[in-house]
Amino acid sequence: MASSLHQEQERAQESGKGNPGEIQRYDAVIIGAGVTGLYSLYRMRELGFSVRAFDHAGGVGGTWFWNRYPGCRFDSESYSYGYSFSEELLQEWDWKEHYSGQPENERYLNYVADKFDLRKDIQLNAHVDSAVFDQTENCWEISFEDGQKVLGQYLITSVGSLSDGYTPDFAGIESFKGATCHTSKWPKEGMDLVGKRVGVIGTGATGVQLITEIAKEVGHLTVFQRTANYCAPLRNGLIDDETQRKIKASYPEIFKKCSETPGSFMHEFDPRSAMEVSPEERQEQYERLWAEPGFKKWLSNFRDVMVPGEANEDYAEFVRNKIRERVNDPVVAEMLVPKDHMFGSKRLPCESGYYEVYNQDNVLLVDVREAPIERITPQGVKTKDAEYELDVIIFATGFDAVTGSLVKLDIQGEGGQTLKDKFANGPRTYMGISSAGFPNLFTINAASVGNFVRAAEPLVDWVSEAMCYVRDNEYMRISATPEAENAWVKHVNEDGAKILRTQANSWFVGANIPGKARALLTAPDTAPVMRAKRAQVAANGYEGFDLQ
Ligand code: NA7
Numbered sequence: 001m002a003s004s005l006h007q008e009q010e011r012a013q014e015s016g017k018g019n020p021g022e023i024q025r026y027d028a029v030i031i032g033a034g035v036t037g038l039y040s041l042y043r044m045r046e047l048g049f050s051v052r053a054f055d056h057a058g059g060v061g062g063t064w065f066w067n068r069y070p071g072c073r074f075d076s077e078s079y080s081y082g083y084s085f086s087e088e089l090l091q092e093w094d095w096k097e098h099y100s101g102q103p104e105n106e107r108y109l110n111y112v113a114d115k116f117d118l119r120k121d122i123q124l125n126a127h128v129d130s131a132v133f134d135q136t137e138n139c140w141e142i143s144f145e146d147g148q149k150v151l152g153q154y155l156i157t158s159v160g161s162l163s164d165g166y167t168p169d170f171a172g173i174e175s176f177k178g179a180t181c182h183t184s185k186w187p188k189e190g191m192d193l194v195g196k197r198v199g200v201i202g203t204g205a206t207g208v209q210l211i212t213e214i215a216k217e218v219g220h221l222t223v224f225q226r227t228a229n230y231c232a233p234l235r236n237g238l239i240d241d242e243t244q245r246k247i248k249a250s251y252p253e254i255f256k257k258c259s260e261t262p263g264s265f266m267h268e269f270d271p272r273s274a275m276e277v278s279p280e281e282r283q284e285q286y287e288r289l290w291a292e293p294g295f296k297k298w299l300s301n302f303r304d305v306m307v308p309g310e311a312n313e314d315y316a317e318f319v320r321n322k323i324r325e326r327v328n329d330p331v332v333a334e335m336l337v338p339k340d341h342m343f344g345s346k347r348l349p350c351e352s353g354y355y356e357v358y359n360q361d362n363v364l365l366v367d368v369r370e371a372p373i374e375r376i377t378p379q380g381v382k383t384k385d386a387e388y389e390l391d392v393i394i395f396a397t398g399f400d401a402v403t404g405s406l407v408k409l410d411i412q413g414e415g416g417q418t419l420k421d422k423f424a425n426g427p428r429t430y431m432g433i434s435s436a437g438f439p440n441l442f443t444i445n446a447a448s449v450g451n452f453v454r455a456a457e458p459l460v461d462w463v464s465e466a467m468c469y470v471r472d473n474e475y476m477r478i479s480a481t482p483e484a485e486n487a488w489v490k491h492v493n494e495d496g497a498k499i500l501r502t503q504a505n506s507w508f509v510g511a512n513i514p515g516k517a518r519a520l521l522t523a524p525d526t527a528p529v530m531r532a533k534r535a536q537v538a539a540n541g542y543e544g545f546d547l548q
Contacts, residue, residue: 026050028467029142029152031131031409033122034062036444036456037158038109039083042116043464044156052150053118053158054126054142060119061109062160064102069186069206069394071213072102075234075350076451077294079247080266082108083453084255089115091248098293099236099350130410131155133439138476140440153476154440154467157406161445161522164404166513167395168201171375178380182395183210191392195219199381199388201373202396203229205349210396215357222388224368224381227346228338230319234350235293255454262526263450267299274302274311286318294350298343306344308500316343326355335367345504364388401507402446402521403427413438426510426519430480430488430544431534433463439479439546442466449522449530462534466542475547484544496520 027049030040037053038060044051057065074081078095089112096104113119127145134141140155165184167173173180181191183206194217200207201224208231215221239247247254258264274282282302289297304311320337327333336355357363371385380390407420414437422428422435429435432447442463448455470478480488496502502520505511509518523530537543 023149025151026052028154028156030156032158033060034160035453040156040158040460041118043460047464053122055124056127060113061106064105066184068102069183069210071209074099080258081453090251128409132412157443157445159405159445161402162399164400166398166400173376175378176376177378178391180393193218196391198392199390200394200396205347207396208349208351208354212354221363224366226369228336230338230343231349231351232297234352258454264454264527265299265451267296269303272302273304312343328359332358341504344500346506398512400513425517428489430484432523434480436480436482436485439477450527458531477548478545481546492520496524499524
């Protein structure tokens with residue numbers, strides 16, 4: 001009898017659903033089974049915590065599950081993006097391309113889930129309704145749309161930084177007779193665009209990848225551009241056997257290099273100033289790096305190319321001229337040349353033939369800053385100047401970044417305060433990871449910046465070690481103190497104002513979402529500085545945290 005009850009409980013634990021009416025309790029409940037959630041699950045389980053991850057998707061992979069639009073791929077080197085925690089995984093997995101595409105990236109994350117037997121602790125198709133902190137039990141009660149509830153001493157939000165797709169509230173959107181789709185909800189079965197009249201709204205990193213790819217098959221393409229971007233050639237390629245061997249032999253060096261650079265990419269700045277060298281030498285370096293793949297063009301360039309000032313503008317003009325060279329019609333070329341923001345103040349898309357698309361006869365570029373979109377009609381898109389008839393409208397209009405997915409979880413801390421209210425004027429955290437009044441909540445998605453997995457792994461390690469510290473010292477809860485939080489918010493606002501990422505209207509500062517408070521959504525510090533700060537905090541007995 002006892003043993004059958006035990007087996008029943010084990011089965012219930014395994015299915016994760018528990019017996020009817022029973023609430024399962026875990027040390028940590030992880031929301032999200034993307035790159036950060038998968039690693040959080042692995043790491044925390046290794047450290048002996050009972051953990052369960054939940055994701056609203058029907059599969060693992062997060063970003064790489066949802067963003068299956070044509071052309072979606074890395075623009076960090078594939079081998080710098082993968083997990084580093086398992087040497088066996090590193091040696092087993094062959095990246096096929098230098099900048100791997102979504103199907104391969106999704107396959108990789110599924111491979112990881114299988115290899116480390118993560119699926120048994122993951123529940124998919126699980127839509128969180130709310131997460132409420134119970135002050136007497138020191139735990140979170142997480143409720144799901146289907147009525148399921150679970151308890152977790154810790155709540156780990158691995159919900160991604162760019163996961164809450166944003167579609168502008170255009171008038172008449174429901175009246176459109178054709179098909180519509182946001183790029184981050186691209187259907188698994190794909191969309192039939194062959195020979196169709198397709199409109200794409202948005203020319204950020206997503207739009208640039210998508211437009212280049214679908215221009216090969218659509219009947220006619222209309223691109224609605226509000227802001228021209230600085231884009232640079234990706235120069236992707238297949239990885240041959242010899243290179244594969246070299247990559248596998250040099251993972252320690254690759255990861256060491258990434259750990260030393262500001263954004264955790266494998267490119268180091270040239271310590272010289274662009275303005276210190278002769279114009280010829282400067283031009284020679286710009287051209288040489290332009291011919292290289294990926295982000296090297298700016299992250300291995302003169303150190304001041306990525307800071308506001310003369311060098312930044314000099315390089316911006318170099319990139320503008322590269323754009324002009326590739327577009328046949330000078331009027332269209334000028335429309336594609338960015339003039340209203342500094343190079344690097346918005347995310348810099350890498351492309352594979354983007355500008356040549358505008359030399360095709362069946363492609364039309366529409367400037368919707370000049371003539372804004374007034375409404376969507378049953379036939380297509382109506383701007384101030386004209387109506388464009390379409391069969392399909394694709395919204396490549398970005399994300400309510402970093403805080404969007406987080407506040408939608410309806411997280412309620414001490415005294416019933418919601419994270420949504422608390423973040424109404426911008427995020428209020430300590431190092432992006434913890435917020436006063438929300439004990440045992442670690443907002444991993446809000447603290448990761450740069451080359452994603454490189455930033456996420458050390459962060460998850462740090463959080464896991466903090467959890468061990470709490471356990472080993474027999475505390476029950478950990479949360480940021482209001483003083484530490486105030487100091488951090490001040491630092492983000494004051495030091496953030498000096499960096500390139502805050503100089504334009506972009507998702508970095510929430511300026512892409514009407515009504516969202518303008519505030520830097522990530523740390524203003526480089527990745528090595530953030531790691532050092534967190535290490536110092538831990539070494540000082542979790543300074544700035546209240547432990548009870
Ligand atoms: P982004 O970079 O936020 O780009 C969104 C695009 O959509 C951008 O061109 C916007 O123009 C445009 N947009 C947004 N709203 C409108 C309206 N109302 N009318 C016209 N155009 C609009 O999102 P992505 O998905 O491309 O990239 C996000 C990140 O994913 C990227 O940084 C990478 O890290 C991966 P705007 O520039 O605001 O004028």
